[in-house]
Amino acid sequence: MTEPVITVRHMYKRFGDFVANNDLNFEVYEGEIFGFLGANGAGKTTAIKMLCGLSTPSSGEIKVAGFDVYTQTERIKRNIGYMSQKFSLYDDLTIYENIRFYGGVYGMSMKDIKARTTELLKQFGLTEFRDSLISALPLGWRQKLAFSVSILHRPKIVFLDEPTSGVDPITRRQFWELIYDAASSGITVFVTTHYMDEAEYCNRVSIMAEGRIVALDTPDKLKEGYGVANMYDLFLKIVR
Amino acid sequence: MIQVNQLSKSYGNLTALSNISFHIDKGELFGLIGSDGAGKSTLFRILCTLLLPDKGSATINGLDVVRDYQKIRTMIGYMPGKFSLYTDLTIEENLEFFATVFGTTIEANYNLIRDVYVQIEPYKKRLAGKLSGGMKQKLALSCALIHQPEVLILDEPTTGVDAVSRYEFWQLLKGLKEKGITIIVSTPYMDEADLCDRIALIQKGKIMKIDTPKEIVRSFKKPLYSIRSNSLYQILKELRDFELTETVFPFGQELHFTPKHDITDTGIIKKHLEEKGFGETMIKSIEPGIEDIFMSLMTKEMSEEKQTETYNKY
Numbered sequence: 001m002t003e004p005v006i007t008v009r010h011m012y013k014r015f016g017d018f019v020a021n022n023d024l025n026f027e028v029y030e031g032e033i034f035g036f037l038g039a040n041g042a043g044k045t046t047a048i049k050m051l052c053g054l055s056t057p058s059s060g061e062i063k064v065a066g067f068d069v070y071t072q073t074e075r076i077k078r079n080i081g082y083m084s085q086k087f088s089l090y091d092d093l094t095i096y097e098n099i100r101f102y103g104g105v106y107g108m109s110m111k112d113i114k115a116r117t118t119e120l121l122k123q124f125g126l127t128e129f130r131d132s133l134i135s136a137l138p139l140g141w142r143q144k145l146a147f148s149v150s151i152l153h154r155p156k157i158v159f160l161d162e163p164t165s166g167v168d169p170i171t172r173r174q175f176w177e178l179i180y181d182a183a184s185s186g187i188t189v190f191v192t193t194h195y196m197d198e199a200e201y202c203n204r205v206s207i208m209a210e211g212r213i214v215a216l217d218t219p220d221k222l223k224e225g226y227g228v229a230n231m232y233d234l235f236l237k238i239v240r
Numbered sequence: 241m242i243q244v245n246q247l248s249k250s251y252g253n254l255t256a257l258s259n260i261s262f263h264i265d266k267g268e269l270f271g272l273i274g275s276d277g278a279g280k281s282t283l284f285r286i287l288c289t290l291l292l293p294d295k296g297s298a299t300i301n302g303l304d305v306v307r308d309y310q311k312i313r314t315m316i317g318y319m320p321g322k323f324s325l326y327t328d329l330t331i332e333e334n335l336e337f338f339a340t341v342f343g344t345t346i347e348a349n350y351n352l353i354r355d356v357y358v359q360i361e362p363y364k365k366r367l368a369g370k371l372s373g374g375m376k377q378k379l380a381l382s383c384a385l386i387h388q389p390e391v392l393i394l395d396e397p398t399t400g401v402d403a404v405s406r407y408e409f410w411q412l413l414k415g416l417k418e419k420g421i422t423i424i425v426s427t428p429y430m431d432e433a434d435l436c437d438r439i440a441l442i443q444k445g446k447i448m449k450i451d452t453p454k455e456i457v458r459s460f461k462k463p464l465y466s467i468r469s470n471s472l473y474q475i476l477k478e479l480r481d482f483e484l485t486e487t488v489f490p491f492g493q494e495l496h497f498t499p500k501h502d503i504t505d506t507g508i509i510k511k512h513l514e515e516k517g518f519g520e521t522m523i524k525s526i527e528p529g530i531e532d533i534f535m536s537l538m539t540k541e542m543s544e545e546k547q548t549e550t551y552n553k554y
Contacts, residue, residue, distance in 0.1 A: 039402040041372040085400070139276045165400050166428045168275030168443070169535050173490055180473060194402055195429075197492035219493065230492060232403060232431075239404045 003030045005156055005188045006051065011060035013046050020046040021057070022211035028157075033179060033189045035199050038208030039239050044192055047208075048159055051190070053077050065156040078107060081150035081158035081187075085165040088146030091135040095126065098134060099149060106153035113152075120148050140171030147178055151187055158182065160191040164198065176201050196232040205231070209239050241266040241391060241422045242287065247296035249282050256282040258445040259296070264424060264438075269417045271436035272426040273530065279445040280426040281321055284395045287424070288318045300391055314342065317389035319380045321396045327369030331360055331379055334368050335386060342387035353382045355415050374405045381412070392416065394425040398432065410435050430531035441534055448537040453530060460528040460536065462486065463502060465509070467495040468522040478516050484508065487539060489532075496532060497523075 006028035013021040020043045028034045038044045049055040051064050053073030062069040065079035089098045096117060103113035121127040124145065134142060143163060151158050160179075164172045176198065183189050191202065199205050199219060206216040215222055215238055219231060228234045242264040249257040257279045264270045272280050285291035287298055289309035298305045303312050325334045335357075339346050350357075360378050363371070368379060377397055384392060394413075398406045410432065417423055425436070433439045433453050440450040449456055469475055476495055479488040486498040497509065506523040513521050 039404055040374045040400075042402075162400060166276040166396075168278075168428075168538065169430065169531050170489075170538055171275075176490070194400065194406075196403055200492035201490070235403045236407065239402070 004028065005030050005065055006190070007061070007063045008051075009061040011047070011050065011062055012058045013043075013050060013055070014058045019211050021050075024060070024213055026206060026213060026216055028188055028190060030156075030188055031183050031186050032204065033183050033191065033202045035202030035205035036190060036192045036208070037199055037205060037235065038192075042208040042239075043211045044208055045161070048161060048190075048192070052080060052082055052159055078153075079156045081153070081155040082161075083146050083150040083158070083163055084161035085143075085163060089134045089142060089149065092133060094131045094133055095121070095137075095145065096130045098145075099152065102149050103152055106155075108153055116152055120145075120152075124148070140167055140174075143167055143171070144175055144178060147175065147182075151182055155187065157188040157190060160189065162192055162194065164193060164195060172198075196230065196235055199231040199235075207235065207238050214238055241268070242298070242300050242424065244283075244287075244298045245296050247283070247286065247298055248294050249279075249286065249291070250294055255445050257286075257293075260445075260447055261296075262440060262447065262450055264422060266422055267417065267420055268422055268437045269413065269435070270422075270424045271433055271439040272424065272442055273428075273430060273433050273439050273534070274426070274442035275428050277444075278442045280442060281395055282445075283442075284318070284393055284424075284426065288316060288393055289313060314387070315389055316391045316393055317384035317387065319384045319392075319394045319397055321399065323376050323380060325368050325376075325380060325383060328367060330365050330367055331371070332364040334379060335382055338383040339386045344387055346386065349386055349388055352388055352416075352419065353385050356385070356412055357382045373401060377401065377405075377409065385416070390422060392421050392423045392425075394423065396426050396428065398427055398429060406432065430529070430534055433530040439530070441530075441537060443534075443538055443541065446541075448541065449533070456530065456533055457528055460533050462498050462536075464526055464528050464532060465497045465499075465506060465523055466491070466526045467497055467509070468493065469513075469518060469520060471518060475513060475518055475521070478513070478518070482509075482512060484512075487536065489535060491531075496526075496528075498536070 004027040008024050008026050011021055011024040012019065024047060036044055050057050050069060053069060053076040056070060064076045067075045069076065093101065099117045100113055121130055147163060164175055167175065179189050193199065202219065204216065204218050205222060206213050222234055226234050226237055228237060244260060244262050247257055247260045260283065274280055282291065286293050286305060287300065289305050289312050292306060300312050300316065305312060329337065335346055356378050360375050371379065398409055413423060413425065436453065438452050439456065441448045467475065472490065472495060476488060476490055479485050479497065484499045486500045488495055488497045509523055510521060
């Protein structure tokens, strides 16, 4: 974890009089699992949209995967993956059609897509379901597959927006193992969650409140610094 | 207050509810705990008279959800999982609309909604579509309460809501319970279970367990240990292959470990880990939480399913 893959300096985003992101400063390193926490409406989604090249900051110097968020958004998009709870895979396409679609969007060759498909299906034991509709899969499987599809093109960074919301406790843990595997293969993971036990699984955690980052460190150091036993108590202490 | 008898519902091949029976007493705060796809919303829709069951029956205050649906609709308040208010009306207009539909006024019931509504009242001229998630949730609860329902049915009111707002929402529910309203609420967050009088753990359309949170915790008969170390992930992988392991799951900053047989001395785990090169570990016996029990029941059901599958194959 030496090279920063995300560098954010004095990032602001204003909507009229409202300051959604107020002077954000942080770095995320290669292979790191970075937890991006905060209350609803604290400005997390606004920040993620800018880091993904979907929205332009009002001011600040921001680089993602080595590219500038003002001028090189298309190159950023080629180097990142994205997955959310609300939207992931297409229900009315089969597993293979989804993989082929996303592979195409990410600019992969047909040969690579085929090879990665075989690999993925084997990893999940889903080979015989290659041509089944996504809607036929249980939610837990869908979320795990969606994650794998979001890193199909081996991006430098993957953004996960509440990936485990509503998922059963066992699948939630399996999902985090996939995150660990991805991180150990060098992919940087930028993740939001409302499950405070999951905050413990991150290498570092930032906590946003009212547009600002109010805490940023390893879970252990944060707990020690605030004198609390777990991340739930920490969150309550900081955000309330 | 609510009586559910052998209720079943399927959508094509998919079984959403499989022969479910339970009851809820008047004034109870009852939690339905389960993940997405467990059948929670289907059950709620049947109780709200919005969906017909395939088999079985349900009554609310003695009224049948199929036959007496009109009467039931006046006595329940329902907050669906998806925000379903009018996004092009303001906060105040939405509330007025629901009050009028039920033949009442905001003023007449202000007392009941006050604790919830004061938090969004300063923004009452704002369009509902322009509200943050937390504010939408409070507006939806206000609208569900405006006709003084006897029963409040809340479908995942806290999903996707941050830890602080979840805590505040449960404080509001406690206040409503004190006013005598019967509340049935569903949630995927296991930590909310402790705040209910009784809970049902639901998975794949079946109720795995139903009781007070305390009794459910007491039903966990196996010993449970927490393991702390600086290399949790490696230890997790190591313990999966350990001959004494029944289950091992990560729980935030620790692992929860259940042994196959009763072991009184944790030294045997410590020794095993030391042999594998993990020196600094802290192991202690702990009380289980609802999530431990939920996973233990899930594991049990999964292994039973596998056995049936194997049986069917041969």
